[in-house]
Ligand SMILES: [Ca+2]
Ligand SMILES: [Ca+2]
């Protein structure tokens with residue numbers, strides 16, 4: 001079965017809706033972006049800070065104890081976070097960093113420039129690899145396509161910038177506000193659709209992230225994967241799994257988009273990396289803009305897709321200080337990644353597997369998702385954050401002796 005793909009917005013000549021689609025694919029190359037098509041065909045001239053279609057704030061949250069599905073649905077497998085105790089690991093401090101593996105992020109965007117991770121060991125623009133990680137001038141991330149330090153280059157930058165904004169666009173009265181605005185930083189791994197093939201680029205992205213976390217102490221907690229493709233050969237599947245296992249070993253959550261296959265069931269599709277069965281992987285389908293039903297363009301699979309989140313008509317950043325609405329599982333996925341960031345911010349001691357577990361346990365059940373996703377539910381941002389907060393050990397009260 002051929003999985004239905006749509007090209008990144010930046011290479012598309014005009015508007016693409018979920019009905020128009022692959023017929024307009026501008027290039028013959030494999031299309032791997034998990035959507036990101038402009039639903040209007042033009043950039044909006046007036047921006048609203050809170051796009052409709054964004055999951056709504058307070059009130060709707062339900063205590064974790066109210067969830068009825070069995071914990072057997074969310075197995076936590078052993079061996080997820082293998083830690084070599086003999087190795088001295090650098091202490092991770094600061095805000096959680098979310099890696100956006102994608103077409104690159106416009107790190108100069110006025111709604112993102114203060115939301116970007118900045119490499120403290122790197123001097124910008126001197127042509128040197130100051131921090132000795134093998135990449136020159138990697139100040140805000142890495143370009144896996146050309147091996148350089150400028151992530152904002154190549155195909156799919158509209159898509160990558162949009163994904164980044166959903167996570168962390170600034171709460172500044174302009175454009176949109178990311179779910180983890182002010183609480184997380186975005187590290188852009190750009191160039192995913194340039195240079196080598198998707199799998200090789202993914203492996204190199206993982207190596208960069210793992211090195212930055214384990215050797216340079218960058219507080220990378222999750223990677224967003226709004227891309228994917230079907231890989232039928234066992235050798236490729238093994239490589240995908242090995243790369244995701246490296247993320248697991250470094251305690252990095254992988255938030256992955258299922259396909260935009262217009263209702264296709266992904267249970268028996270070797271969709272990488274979304275269908276990799278490792279406990280640090282959380283796989284996301286898209287709800288419609290009302291957060292009422294699975295979006296018509298979204299795929300699903302009650303053995304492989306964990307939950308759904310709003311991904312339709314989501315307003316977010318695109319290059320050149322612009323904002324645009326896009327739809328796809330690509331947009332639903334960073335919604336979950338950003339929520340994970342908020343959870344890591346609440347309790348930095350949580351592991352990737354624990355955050356995944358809490359995200360799944362706090363979903364809001366939805367009859368439309370029964371039999372479609374493992375949890376039968378959709379992301380509940382507030383419940384997830386509250387659950388993370390509840391894991392924080394209360395600090396022992398300091399008794400002030402008055403005499
Ligand atoms: Ca700014
Ligand atoms: Ca460097």
Ligand SMILES: [Ca+2]
Pocket residue numbers: 122123124125126127128129130136137138
């Ligand atoms: Ca430098």
Ligand SMILES: [Ca+2]
Pocket residue numbers: 111169170171172173174175176177178
């Ligand atoms: Ca903003």
